[in-house]
Amino acid sequence: MKQVTLVALAALCATSIVWAQTGADFDLKIVPAATVLKAPVGETAGGTIDCSVTLDARVAGVQGWSFGLKIEPAAGATMNISSVAMSQASLTAACGKALGFVDTAYFASTDLTTPVLPKVPADGTVVAGLADCAAVTQGVVVDMMQVCSLGVTAGLRVLDITVDVSGTAGETAAVAGRVVFTNDVGNPPTSTVIVFGGGSIPPEVTASAVITIEPKICTPAAQFTIAIGGGGGATDAEAVSLVTLNLDSDPANPNTAAIQGWSYGLCIKDPAMLDILSATTSGTDSGTFKGGLGPDFNTITVFPGQGVTHGVVIDLMATVTLPAQNDWTDLAVTYKILMTADGQATSVVPCDKALGTPATANVMVVGGNSFPASTSEGIDPADECCDPTSCNAAGTFVYLPGTKAFAGSANGDGKLDIADGIFILNYLYRSGRPLPCEKAGDVNGDCVLDSSDAVYIIYYQFLDGPAPAQGLGCVLFNSDTCPNLTCDVAECG
Numbered sequence: 001m002k003q004v005t006l007v008a009l010a011a012l013c014a015t016s017i018v019w020a021q022t023g024a025d026f027d028l029k030i031v032p033a034a035t036v037l038k039a040p041v042g043e044t045a046g047g048t049i050d051c052s053v054t055l056d057a058r059v060a061g062v063q064g065w066s067f068g069l070k071i072e073p074a075a076g077a078t079m080n081i082s083s084v085a086m087s088q089a090s091l092t093a094a095c096g097k098a099l100g101f102v103d104t105a106y107f108a109s110t111d112l113t114t115p116v117l118p119k120v121p122a123d124g125t126v127v128a129g130l131a132d133c134a135a136v137t138q139g140v141v142v143d144m145m146q147v148c149s150l151g152v153t154a155g156l157r158v159l160d161i162t163v164d165v166s167g168t169a170g171e172t173a174a175v176a177g178r179v180v181f182t183n184d185v186g187n188p189p190t191s192t193v194i195v196f197g198g199g200s201i202p203p204e205v206t207a208s209a210v211i212t213i214e215p216k217i218c219t220p221a222a223q224f225t226i227a228i229g230g231g232g233g234a235t236d237a238e239a240v241s242l243v244t245l246n247l248d249s250d251p252a253n254p255n256t257a258a259i260q261g262w263s264y265g266l267c268i269k270d271p272a273m274l275d276i277l278s279a280t281t282s283g284t285d286s287g288t289f290k291g292g293l294g295p296d297f298n299t300i301t302v303f304p305g306q307g308v309t310h311g312v313v314i315d316l317m318a319t320v321t322l323p324a325q326n327d328w329t330d331l332a333v334t335y336k337i338l339m340t341a342d343g344q345a346t347s348v349v350p351c352d353k354a355l356g357t358p359a360t361a362n363v364m365v366v367g368g369n370s371f372p373a374s375t376s377e378g379i380d381p382a383d384e385c386c387d388p389t390s391c392n393a394a395g396t397f398v399y400l401p402g403t404k405a406f407a408g409s410a411n412g413d414g415k416l417d418i419a420d421g422i423f424i425l426n427y428l429y430r431s432g433r434p435l436p437c438e439k440a441g442d443v444n445g446d447c448v449l450d451s452s453d454a455v456y457i458i459y460y461q462f463l464d465g466p467a468p469a470q471g472l473g474c475v476l477f478n479s480d481t482c483p484n485l486t487c488d489v490a491e492c493g
Contacts, residue, residue, distance in 0.1 A: 023204035026194040027056035028067055030179050030209040031155075037176065038216035038383065039169040045213045046166040051179060052087060053138075053159040055150075056205075057194070062150035064101075064142055064195035065158070067206075068185040070112070070135035073177040077167035077213070081106065081133035085126040087157035090140075095148035101141035104159065105186070109134035113187040128162075135182070136161060137190040165211050173214040180208040216383075221390030222374035223324075224364040225249040226264055226350040228395030233337040234402035237476045238277065241395055242284065243310075243331040247364055248324040249374075249390045257366040258321035261295070261314055264362040264373060266333070267307040267351035274346050274397050275336040279308045284329040289314055300331070301356060307348070308333060309360040318368075339399035348395040349377040402478040404491040405437040407470040408457060412436035412489055416468070421457035424449070438485035439477040445469030447482035 031052055039045035055065060073079040084106050091098060102122035105115035112135050120127050120136075138159055142149055150156075167176040181192050193200035229241030245262065248255040268274050279300045281287040289295050297313035310331050314320050322328070339346070350373065353359035362373035376384040378392030385391035408416035411423040412435070424441055426432030428451060435441045438449050444456045445468075459465025470477070474492035 023194075023202050025058045026062070026196075026201060026203040027205035027207070028065075028181060028192065028194075028203045029054050029056070029205065029207040030069070030181075033207060033209055035209070035211045036173075037165065037167075037211065037213050039213070040218065040386070041169055041171055041215045043169055044166060045169050045176075045216075046164075047211075048082070049163045049165060049211065051161050051163055051209055052157045053161075055090075055156045055158050055194075056154050057150055057152060057156075059196075060149065060151045061196055062142065062194055063146065063198070064140050065193065066137070066139040066190050066195075067192040068135065068137045068182040068190045069159070069161075069179065070182045070185055071163065071177060071179055073165075074167070074175050077165065077176040079177045079211075080130070080164045081136065081161050082130050082164050083126055083128040083160075083162040084120050084130070084133070084136055085160045086120060086122060086124050086138075087160045088124045089157040091124055093153070093156055094142045094150050097148070099140055099142055100144035101139070103137075103139045105137050106130065106133045107135040107137075107185055108132045112185045115186070126160075135185040137186050139190065141195075163211070167213045169213050169215045171215060173212050176211045176213045178208050178210050181206040218386040219374060219376040219384050219391060221250040221252065221385070221387040222372070223248060223250050223253065223255045223390075224262070224362075224371055224373040225390060225392050226266075226362065226373055226378070227393040228266060228348050228350070228378070230348075230395040230397055231335065232398040232400040232480065233478050234400055234476055235337060235340050237337045237400075237402065237478065239335045239337060239397065240332055241335070242329050243333060245328045245330050245364075246326040247322070247328060248326055250387075251389070252387075255324040257324055259314070259324055260318060260321055260365040260368070261297070261312045262330075262364040263309070263311040263360050265307060265309045265351045265353075265355040265360045266348050267354055268305070268346065268348055270346040271305045273337075273339045273344060274348070275305055275338055276302055276308055277334045277336050278302060279310070279331050279333045281331060283332055286312065286328070286330045290320065303355050307351065307355055309355050311360065313365070335397065337397065337399065339397075342399060342401065345396060345398040347377075347379055348397065349379065350374075350392045350394075400478045400480050402476045402481075403437070403439075403487045403489065404474050404476050405440040405487055405489050406492055407440055407468040407472060407475040408443050408460075409437070410435050410441035410453075410457075414492060416457070416460075416472070418458060418461055421454040421461075424454040424457075425451065428454075435486075436489045437477070437487040439482055439487040440470070440475075440489075442482060442485055443468040443470070447484060449485060
């Protein structure tokens with residue numbers, strides 16, 4: 001009798017546990033929740049969108065789930081689920097072993113009751129190339145023996161699909177379609193529920209995905225465009241990049257005019273990640289005017305933490321001009337990397353009337369008249385511009401880890417002398433010790449460690465040869481500089 005009472009009590013407790021949980025403990029979401037496609041007004045906007053169904057469980061003990069999913073295209077738009085797969089992330093989500101039961105099916109738009117056979121494999125294999133798929137269902141039992149259940153989890157991907165969308169861009173943004181949860185697909189229809197404690201609980205949140213088509217307001221093509229070189233480095237490294245001007249950038253309207261000058265500004269998007277140290281026309285095409293003297297008017301103004309402006313009048317008497325052309329290098333700019341961690345990046349963009357007093361305009365001068373440059377920032381010309389080839393190009397700067405070592409110190413003693421040349425020769429030809437920093441030993445900068453580096457050091461020391469190509473003293477060697485050479489030393493100060 002006592003045993004029966006304990007069993008009954010356990011059953012009662014189990015029942016109370018089931019109903020202590022509500023739909024508020026569980027969410028099913030489709031991510032990304034919102035996607036925007038763009039095209040010029042009246043043109044077709046199309047895209048392929050990778051979506052996932054994710055499960056949030058704020059309590060441990062989920063025994064399974066099921067749901068239906070379907071597409072709902074808006075009038076005038078088309079949608080299709082072109083691939084379906086059980087997400088790899090969920091295959092061993094409980095107890096590190098395979099799920100006890102998985103049934104994932106997909107349905108053609110003409111019949112939302114009978115699944116297309118064969119069904120989607122339970123091992124995560126992608127079923128791709130579907131020409132007509134309008135709905136998907138999934139049913140999962142975590143463990144048929146109910147030994148394992150799902151723990152507390154957030155954003156567990158349980159289904160991956162690809163949705164193809166196409167529609168015409170109107171004057172204003174409009175919804176092209178949705179991917180929604182449904183209880184109306186299959187026979188019998190598959191319910192959207194979470195199984196917990198033997199009971200089925202509809203999740204409180206079943207968030208759909210919305211695809212919107214917006215008119216693309218693009219920057220028109222311009223004759224004058226500015227292309228900014230990028231770079232990278234470790235913290236406090238210096239990166240030099242060129243600013244290139246295109247003075248005949250619109251192929252639809254060739255420019256045959258003679259250029260008399262130009263002005264423009266460059267702005268750093270995130271001053272916490274990048275600073276500007278200096279700028280010069282030395283070594284650029286602009287530095288070759290008038291036999292290397294440069295333009296008559298050549299004003300470079302650096303705004304620390306902000307950017308730089310450049311104003312050029314080739315010849316104040318207007319007798320020397322430049323034929324309209326592209327890929328004209330104008331300015332070499334030195335930046336300081338302030339980024340401190342992998343993954344950090346920022347951009348330098350053309351900025352019109354943003355720096356200086358009065359503010360410098362982005363224009364080129366023809367016949368005494370100014371013609372404006374492209375107004376795009378150039379971060380994503382393919383999205384910003386009607387013709388990306390006739391748009392500005394921003395410079396992207398990224399953090400690159402590196403190591404500081406003494407340039408030329410092949411033996412790693414922090415000095416550059418004849419011993420380093422001998423050390424290289426011993427390593428190459430007499431089985432000597434490896435260089436602690438091969439990058440430092442590559443003094444001629446050709447990314448090859450060979451006898452020419454030993455000779456280079458001896459010439460520098462005794463025969464008035466040039467200094468190491470990397471510079472003198474403690475130098476930062478970026479990871480992307482000569483990646484075939486090693487550098488594993490305690491950093492110099």
